[in-house]
Amino acid sequence: MDRDSSAAKPAFYNEMYQADGSVRGHYAAYAEWLEDKRVEYLLQKQREADALYTRLGITFAVYGEETGVERAIPFDIIPRILDAAAWSKIHDGACQRVRALNAFLRDIYHDQDIVRAGIVPPEYVTGNSLYRPEMRGFTVPGGVYVHVAGVDIVQTGGDEFFVLEDNLRTPSGVSYMLENRNMMMRLFPELFSRMSVAPIDHYADLLLENLRAVAPAGRTDPVVVVLTPGPYNSAYFEHAFLAQQMGVELVEGQDLFVADQQVHMRTTRGPKRVDVIYRRIDDDFLDPLAFRPDSVLGVAGLFSVYRAGNVTLANAIGTGVADDKSTYIYVPEMIRFYLGEEPILQNVQTWQLRKPEELGYVLSHLPELVVKEVQGSGGYGMLVGPTASREQIASFRRRIEAEPAKYIAQPTIALSACPTFCGSSIAARHVDLRPYVLSGKATTLVPGALTRVALREGSLVVNSSQGGGTKDTWVLEQ
């Protein structure tokens, strides 16, 4: 079918087409298949996919709307394809990063060598509100703090990848990675016989294996559970999905109780001890005795059992300090410091406005830059220079000048774009990539990731709450 003429616009990297309009090598087989497909055919497949997602109940809850509203996350039927070389870089780079971050967490909750070496300032460690003093001196099984990490990566050129953010608390979205693949195999089985796409469906096995590997010492055949805040959480589908795929119980706080310094679950055969909890509840809500006393989602006494080494939490408590924007800046240094390696994936250039010379540069380049609050998230307290009005820039400038240390700045990044089915044609839309790195037995990941796509033309916002969708991500085998 015809493609949108804007697809080859050169302002950003187009993953499928070269600037002259010819198809890049790793998309050749797909392009050949796509060539004789009519819009009606694609439209029918797209409808089939949408109907299946709704019927299967693969939905996310939308906060702030009528209670109980669930939506199917928009899914695009055109895959995002990565060649083996690109994948190998992403794989090695993401694993390297997570190994360094685990070492960093182990260090800051023990001797703090990296602070004493003068690499990370103490106010960014112990002075960070996400640092958990309760974790000082406590050694987690295997020294693993982050068992599941989501590393957000953007591509800007054929071989250029940058890490935007590390998600080290309870990263979500992996169920979409897995379900998107199932959907593509259901819709286009013939494509999988034409192209050798690396399989990802062993993710749950790998996750379970890693979780069992970090059970408290001496537990043979450890019992693993997934702890969810409950069916009204936006990611509940995923919690249930992962528990089912691993063949373990999906528990809520009310299912667990502490007795004799052990965590037990209430079963139809009486109490049963739990060894590893893959928790999808934030630190604050885990234990009303140790953290927020008003939490009804957690388990009273859980933290004391955890500190006694009688149950393992994945991820560990207190990992938030390492995925903060202020800590992000130091990840390349962490890689050098702990691993003695050079970073494989680069950070996005970041100016720290607490440094006078960087502040000066940023203030004179505000219209080109993105300025973010160090502690902010979800797009709040943020200036996007290229789209901001003169007044907005002026008022933001005054805020920066008042408290420069509160801010960081980054260049506006030209996210790569992938062909996306837009109902009547195929057009380029911007994408990012989130692979899920598992640690426990070893640090590893399956050859795949969640690709999020900004469905609105020109948009760089890939969040599902703001018009973002997902694609299946294909890693081609050599």
Added chain:
Amino acid sequence: MLSRVANSLYWISRHVERAENTARMLDVTYRMSMLPYRVLESGQAWSEPWALPLVISGLATAYYERYPGALSPNKVLRFMVLDPLNPSSIYSCIHSARENARTVRGAITSEMYEDLNALWLNLHTQSFESIAAEGISEFFDYIKMQSHQFRGVTIGTMLRDEGYHFIRLGTFIERADNTARILDVKYHTLLPSVSDVGGAVDYYQWGALLRSVSAFDAYRKVYRDVITPMRVIELLVLRDDVPRSLHVCMNEIYQILSGLADASSLEPERLAGELHAQLHYGRAEKIITFGLHEYLMNFLDKLHSLNQEINQHFLVPVYAQAQAQAQAVSR
């Protein structure tokens, strides 16, 4: 298996079964309302056919609170079919079944979830007007067929593990409860005093009772004769080959509980065994002498106790240790 999960499974099937029974009951009432009926005791709630579904479900008070004024077929239908504020309406039952299924997706098969979810998505978009336009009887048929389908999908796809047994348990507990209630209220309506037993009965009314529990054809096959109260009691209480009889329900419940019982959960099995024996060795004449109403009230009481034992042993257990912990927290 987690107690909470077992509890949800149990209530998935209870709610689906209840939706089906409500659909049956309303359908029969609807059909009967098109025939002339005898006012047996005017002024009594049960003298009016449209009050029967409310009395049987124990919802008469709730109904009058929600819809004050004269009883009307339309209002009863609205209340029993789509009213989200009536926890036993077909709408609420399917909603609860689907919400329970959603919370225990990992414990049921994807076919079961897809089936219930599709039913909910359809029901969710219906209005009373859209149902009336399609035909109310067609709607009840649809609900009945969906319930059959869900049961079939459950039996056809689910691993025969503990979860399966709790789903089946919910079906038969709800069914036994429903058959006993229908029989009690209908019998009461038809025969206001026990001395009337053996007197003239309205063929249509008895037919309706049998139809509302899908036993009309069974009656004809078994007896090939006119409908008598004694035979109806035998059919719906004592026979072990009529799918909705109390005996068949207790057969299933006893078997399931024997399979689930371990050293710490013998009481539910014992209670079920006792109820089962009472039906297994029962005689219709004795029941009539004892009084059908008293007999059924006694049965429902025991079923209620059994349900409580099932809760304590399997579904919502209270442990001494957990209680101690909870007290420590509140201190």
